[in-house]
Amino acid sequence: MSQYLVELCTLLIDDLYGELSSQVFSTIARLGRQPLAGLVRHSNLSARHLKHGLVVLIQQHLALHYTSELDGVTYYEANWQHAYNLVRSGKIIKFVEDRFGEKAGGIISNLLLLGHTKVSDLSDAYGVANKKANSGAELKHVNGNGISNGNGLTNGNALTNGDGLANGVDEAHDASKTESHIDSRGQLHSLLYQLLHSGWIVPVREPHFWPQAEHNNEAEVFVISTHFEGKVPKGPKKVAEFARLVKERKRKTRDESLEIPQMNGITGSKRYGSSAVQPSKRIKINGTGFARTNGYSDADHLQDEIQLDLKQGDLVVRVNHEKCNVASRTEQLTRLAARYVGETTSKVYEALLRVLEEQTPRCYDEFADNDQEDPDIVDASPLVTAQAVAEAIDPNIDLTDGLQEDSNHVNRVNGNASAEIEENDQGLSGHSLEDVNKRRRLVDQHIRLLSEDPRHFTHWVSSRGMSQWKVDFPRLAQVLIQTEIEDTVTARHERMGTRLIRILHSKGKLDEKQVSNFSMTPPKTIRSTLTGMQEAGFVETQEVPKDTSRQPSRTMYLWFYDQQRCRQLLLTDTYKAMARILQRIKVERAKVQTVIDKAERTDVVGHEEQYLSKMERQALRDWSQTEEKLLIQLGRQDDLVATLRDFIGPLNS
Amino acid sequence: MASSSKPAASSGSKKDQLYDRCAEAPPDTVFYQRDLADMQVADDSASLMMLIQQLVDAHMLQVMTWEGQVCYKLRSRDEAAKLKSMTPDERLIFSHIESSGTAGIWTKTIKAKTGVTQTIMTKCLKQLESKALIKAINNVKFPTRKMYMLAHLMPSEDVVGGPWHQDGELDVDLIEALSNIVVRFIERESWVEQKQRGPSKVAIAKRKAYVLSSTNDIEAEPPLFKPPLGPHKLPLIPHPSSHRHYPTCASILAYIRASGVVDTSVALQEQDLQVLLDNLVFDGKIERMGALGYRSVRGAVDREGVGEEGDGNGLSQAPCGRCPVFSLCGEGGPVNAKSCVYFTEWLRTG
Incomplete structure (x- = not known):
């Protein structure tokens, strides 16, 4: 955990949950795994304060803890992934709103606010809110109950005056007041079910609070006792086998703990109830099983079942950030396609990626079986058909845009002779069948453009359902990373820098003369x-001495470029830059603090025109513009972090 | 008389007579002794040898050997005069430079072959250069070596380094000009301007109206990236995936040759062009389509003069991404977020 990441996470926590929480977090982040006694010893906080802070952190998943069975001591560890994810709150809500509507977005924002919560508590909050028509206040009240710390959430100001990251939370409050009224418990439950099902929220079980080391220990102990008769394996072959089994065990434990959203059969066809693939396996929610007998269209029936199920179980859920990464990847790839292929084509790509999203719980699986021996595993990447994309895509998009006129001639490629006949029958069939066919064909052409591009956004697999495609995500993630590095280099070292980086990337280590030759530029310039x-x-x-004397004059210097190193470098820089933006937001705020205080006075709220001078109003306007600018930049830097860190395996791979 | 006066004048010196006879032959003819004897200027071989010796002494004949036989080449009178004015050292160095032909010769090699001292050699070379007999050249392979060749010769391809070099250095202007031409050509061949659609547009409008009536929250979002426009100010769209005629190295070369943009003296070969194309790929102007084809990167030809702005990411556009003292920045340090002048400037520029 780098110094700047700690700094950034601490600032984020400070923003949202107050000074005490951030101090406790920075303490455990600094010290690493410690019992409470250790924390007391190494910090100037009292045990009581530490406990208060830890409660908030644990509620928000910002600290992990594990009680050893041997000595009963509880160890604490910082959970920087979740701490960092605080910056993404607004983004997650937007992703969910885009996909499931504003009401679902409201649920997500509440979940983000609460950290993790029981379904029954959540529905209580909504239920009460509806009766009293005062959801905002009530929700805040619930938040207060969940967290015992006075510094944190109950302090409404910290959240509602648009302080930094809370803007997502802000929206949530507004939204829950106005548009995202959840009318009935049934509706809430069906939305929750939908989110659970698609993996946006996941059930929380005790192991989720354990540090990584505990998962590892647990898996190792299990594997040793089951496969190696209680003996620690020795010899290279056994050790390799052991490592594989531990990975497999970890994967299995993780998947089990997230059981509910494990779906394979559902594709983009889900909104067409009749054609939906019926999952045959029984889905368990907290031990109470129920079979999903109908597609989504049969909402009433389904709702009843879920209601029964969720009402009984006190299932605890939280937002799944891994899924957020998948959505973020979709966004970044769409952007890349828009940049290099075209706007409309990129929208088709977005639809395609969203169909794939439903089958993708996470961007990369750190416990994946990397053994290439089993051919079934190698080709496990999900597939998508042009038909599914055509059904999923927004019908308002003009698909003919960005394609060439002679699109009709491509018919023969598809061997779809009947399409022309149907086109003539327009009067009879209206635009349903003819339209569907045409759209499917256009979608297919867009996808072909994507696969044709040198970046190979898609790969052709078979001609099922018009055409079947897959996406090589790991390679595209590399392309995204390289693009970001190149963009940064272009900004700092002009085009020439980028050109040299590309040359070194493709040719390896070169001396200055060779670099000059490849770039067709005199050595003096480069x-x-x-x-x-x-x-x-x-x-x-790299120095390569020509003889043993190792004199600089008798040494060749070879230039090279290391993508992984640049990735790490850029990531650290971005963390640092994000921390600076957060600090600057505070500075900007402090400048107008007196005016803000005045504007927030109860007698002033609602009567701004009357009590605030022109100067003061202008100052507030300027401040909010400045803050917005900083926040937008923060969000864009977070995009960069996602690209550099979250789409592909760890940096050391 | 007039006719006899000329031979008489030349016969005044048999040496001149022989020289004139030789000059009648096409230039660069190599004469063997029997050729000279055939001219019947000298009466016998002994006097012929004497004449030849006189000519050689006057530097009007150059002595060479070919397969063990002595042979001669004629020098012009001017050249002979110049040679005559040289000191022996100069003459020695000059002969070495002359023998190196179009490849040129390195000063160190001259020194090794002649065994003269550095000072004498420098002086001689200076003298020769001032008389415009030799010139200094740059070798692209060894840019630091000082090399000389005869003033009237053109350096060979090896020395010059192909069509991209001028005076031993990369011809940056030529490369840039040709790059622009190539990128424009590739763009024209690999992208199509979207036509204004007639009838289908009505259909779209109809559909849009239908959609508008059903849902009323459509907002035309501006595209993420402004589509690049073609020469007719219409957006460029890619060829359909069945397109197989992306420009290749060979077709680009044919275009360049046919268009006559490059001087014919520049002998552009396919491998020379390949170097240029590779460089353009590295520059992010064009990209490979399949094994041979090329396509220009979207927006590689900048028609509106927007420049490179717009690209970049959250980091590089923020002040921190370009901060020269970023490594010093820290809370409580000499540079920090509170006192940062770059932030102030950036926030002010809106």
């Missing part, structure tokens, strides 16, 4: 750029 990039850490040199 020397300054190379040195500049070396100072910034984008390229490095």
Whole structure:
């Protein structure tokens, strides 16, 4: 955990949950795994304060804890992933709103606010809120109940005056007041079910609070006792086998703990109840099983069942950030396609990726079986048909845009002769069948454009359902990373820097002369750029002495570029830059603090025109613009972090 | 008389007579002794040898050997005069430079072959250069070596380094000009301008109206990236996936040759162009389509002068991404978020 990441996480927590929580977090982040006694010893906080802070952190999943069975001591560890994810709150709500509507977005925002919560508590909150028509206040009240710390959420100001990241939360409050009225418990439950089903929220079980090391220990102990008769395996072959089994065990435990959303059969066809693939397996929610006998269209029946199920069970749920990464990847890839292929095509790509999202619980599986021996596993990436995309895509999009006129001639490619006949029958069939066919064909052409692109956004698999495609996510993640690095280099070292990076990336280690030849630029011109990039850490040199004397004059210097190193470098820089933005937001706020205080006075709220001078109103306007600008930049830097960190395996791979 | 006066004048010196006879032959003819004897200027071989010796002494004949036989080449009178004015050292160095032909010769090699001292050699080379007999050239392979060749010769391809070099250095202007031409050509061949659609537009409008009536929250979002426009100010769209005629190295070369944009003296070969194309790929202007084809990267030809702005990411556009003292920045440090001047400037510029 880098120094800047700690700084950033601490700032985020400070923003949302107050100073005490952030101090406790920075303490455990700094010290690493510690029992409470250790924390007391190494910090200047009292045990009582620490406990208060830890409660908030645990409620929000910002701290992990594990009580050892041997000595009964509880150890605490910082959960920086979740701490970092605080910055994404607004984004997650937007993703969910885009996919499931505003009401679902409201649920997510409440869940984010609460950390994790019982379904019954959530529905109580909504139920009460509806009766009294005062949801905002009530929700806040619930928040207060969930958290014992006075510094944190009960302090309404920290949340509602648009302080930094809370803007997502803000929206939530507004939304729950106005648009996202959840009318009935049934509706809430069906939305919850939908979110659970698609993996946006996941059930919380005790192991989710354990640090990574505990999962590892647990898996190792299990594997040793079951497969190796209680003996620690020795010898390379056994050790490899052991490592594989531990991975498998960890994967299994994780999947079991997230049981509910494990779906494979559902594809984009789900909104067409009749054609939906019926999942045959029984889905368990907290031990109470029920079979999903109908598609989504049969809402009443389904609702009853869920209601029964969720009402009985006190299922605890939280937001799944891994799914958020998947959505974020969709967004970034769509952006890349829009940049290099075209706007409409990128929208088709977005629809395609969203169909795939339903089958993708996470961007990469750190416990994946990497053994290439089993051919079934190698080709496990999900597939999508043009038909499914055509059904999923927004019907308002003009698909003919971005394609060439002679699109009708492509009929023969598809061997779809009947399409033309149907086109002539327009009067009879209206635009349903003819339209569907045409759209399908256009979607297919867009996808073909995507696969044709040198970045190979899609890969052709078979011609089932018009055409069947898959997406090579790991390779595309690399492309995204490289694009981000190149963009950064372009901004700092002009086009020339990027050109040199690309040359070194494709050719490996080169001396200055060779670099000059490949770039068709005199050595004099490239020397300054190379040195500049070396100072910034984008390229490095390796010394190759020509003889044993190792004199600089008798040494060759080879330039090279290491993508992983740049990725790490850029990531750290971005963390640091994000921390600076958060600090700057505070600075900007402090400048107008007196005016803000005045505007928030109860007698002023609602009568701003009357009590605030023109100057003061202008100052507030300027401040909110400045803050918005900073927040937008923060969000964009978070996009960069997602690209660099979350789409592909850990940095050391 | 007039006719006899000329031979008489030349016969005044048999040496000149022989020289004139030789000059009648096409230039660069190599004469063997029997050729000279055939001219019947000298009476016998002994006097012929004497004449030849006189000519050689006057530097009007150059002595060479070919397969063990001595042979001669004629020098012009001017050249002979120049040679005559040289000191022996100069002459020695000049002969070495002359023998190196179009490849040129390195000063160190001259020194090794002639064994003269550095000072003498420098002086001689200076003298020769001032008389415009030799010139210094740059070798692309060894840019640091000082090399010389005869003033009237054109350096060979090896020395010059192909069509991309001019005076031993990369011809940046030529490369840039040709790059622009190539990128424009590739764009024209690999993207199509979207036509204004007639009848289908009505259909779209109809559908849009239908959709509008059913749901009323459609907002036309501006595209993420402004689509690049073609020469007729219409958006460029890709070829359909069945397109197989992306420009290749060979077709681009044919275009360049046919268009006559490049001087014919620049002998552009396919491998030379390939280097240029590779470089353009690295520059992010074009991209490969399949094994041979090329396509221009969207927006590679900048018609509206928007420049490179718009690209970049959250980091590079924020002040921190370009901050020269970013590594010093920290809370309580000499540079921090509170006192940062770059932030102030950035926030002010709106």
